Amino acid sequence: MEGSKIENRKPFNWxxxxxxxxxxxxxIFTGVNDLSIRNVFSLTDTQRLILLTTRLPRTISLILAGSTLAISGLLMQQLTQNKFVSPTTAGTLASARLGIVTAIIFFSHSxxxxxxxxxxxxxxxGTFTFILFVRSVKIKNAVMIPLVGLMFGNIVNSLSTYLAVQYEVVQNTSSWLQGNFSLISSTNYQLLFLSVPLLFLIYLLAYYFTIMGLGKDVSIELGVPYGLLELAGVTIVALATSAIILTVGSIPFVGIVVPNLISLKKGDHFGKILFPTAGFGALFLLVTDVLxxxxxxxxxxxxxxxxxxVGSVLFLYLLLRGESK
Structure with a gap:
């Protein structure tokens, strides 16, 4: 029976x-400028310049950002033991934006x-504030937690907007408020490569994060340093989110929708769905960017x-599905 399950998973992976x-x-070959796969080996100098300075960096950025956001969401769900927590619904993205607005206002030459x-x-x-609030309130309904997180994120976003208006830096901060890959080039996407060692670190700690999904008491009994690993996990998510928002702006819903869709197909084992989640996150961003x-x-x-x-529709589906269980 187990062998048949493994065989069923292989077609999905392939x-x-x-x-x-x-x-x-x-x-790579979608855009306004004429660049076709049919003449990839006979490109003009202009076409080669477009390929190397915009198309390839943009596609690489999409893959890195998509996989990182998806894994970040999966990790946050594992740490909080809630399927609806992600950088979008925990105030992580909103708090990072507030940090950028603060830097622009008070450290303009940073x-x-x-x-x-x-x-x-x-x-x-911001992320720790959300986690501590949820734990102190002890919300029993799992669906309410992301709604609280969205409200928390909206409050932080409102503060960011207020500061931007008060200090007349709305134009400078607008790029951080809306995700956009159109400005990616070979000169401004290198920060996203920070996600590569962070994803590798998550892979190395996957066994311990899997055990943490059993709960704090069980994890401590099994000898897992729960508090230290929780700090490490939130730190990784915060750093990865900051790199993405500084490069391409805010990208919503990927961290919550992708891990849930993968877990519906492949189960909830953190270590086993790590790579499929990363792959599907990259695919999700590639498809939506082409659209x-x-x-x-x-x-x-x-x-x-x-x-x-797309994400809001899928998010509502997942919420309703969670409510019906």
Whole structure:
């Protein structure tokens, strides 16, 4: 019986890998400028410049951001033992934005590294504030937790908007409020590579994170340093989220929708769904980005708008599904 389950999983994995390859190629060759896969070996200098400076960096950014957001959501769900918690519903993204707005207002000449540090500190504080609040209130209904997180995120976003208006930096901060890959080039996407060692670290600690899903008491009995690993997990999520929001802006719903869809198909074992979640997160962003570039071609819709529509529908489906259980 177990052997048949493994065989059933293999087609899903291969199908996802095939789709990931297909949409990677589609992403590279989708755009206003004439660039076709048929003449990839006979590109002009202009076409080669477009390929190397915009198309490849954008596609790589989509893959890195999608996999990182999906894994971050999966990790937060594991730490909080709640399927509806993610950087979107825990105030992590909103807190990182507040950190960026603060950096622009009070440290206008700060470097990208300094902005990253400040965004990381704010997102870390915001995430822990949410976790501590949820635990102190002890909400019994699991569906209420993400709703509380969304309200918390909206409060933080309102504060960010108020500060931006008061200090007249709305134009400077608008790029952080809406996710968009159209401005990605070979000169401004390197920060996303920070997610690679962070994802590798999550993989190394996957066994311990899996045990943490059993609960705090059981984890401590099994010799797992629960508090230290919880701090490590939230720190990884905060740092990864800060890198993404500084590079491409806010991307909603990926961290909550993708892990839940994968767990419906492959179960809840953290270690076993780690790679499928990363792959599907990358695929999800690639598909939605292609849609954002083609729906009103030759114009482009910000990817956060497309994901907001698709993600909200899937999120409502998951909420209703959770309510019915």
């Amino acid at each position: 199908i996802m890998i095939a789709l990931l390859i297909v949409f990677t190629v589609v992403s 470097s990208l590294t300094q902005k990253t540090v400040l965004a990381f500190i704010f997102s870390l504080i 954002s570039r083609t729906l009103i071609f030759p114009y482009e819709i910000p990817i956060s708008v497309v994901i907001g529509v």
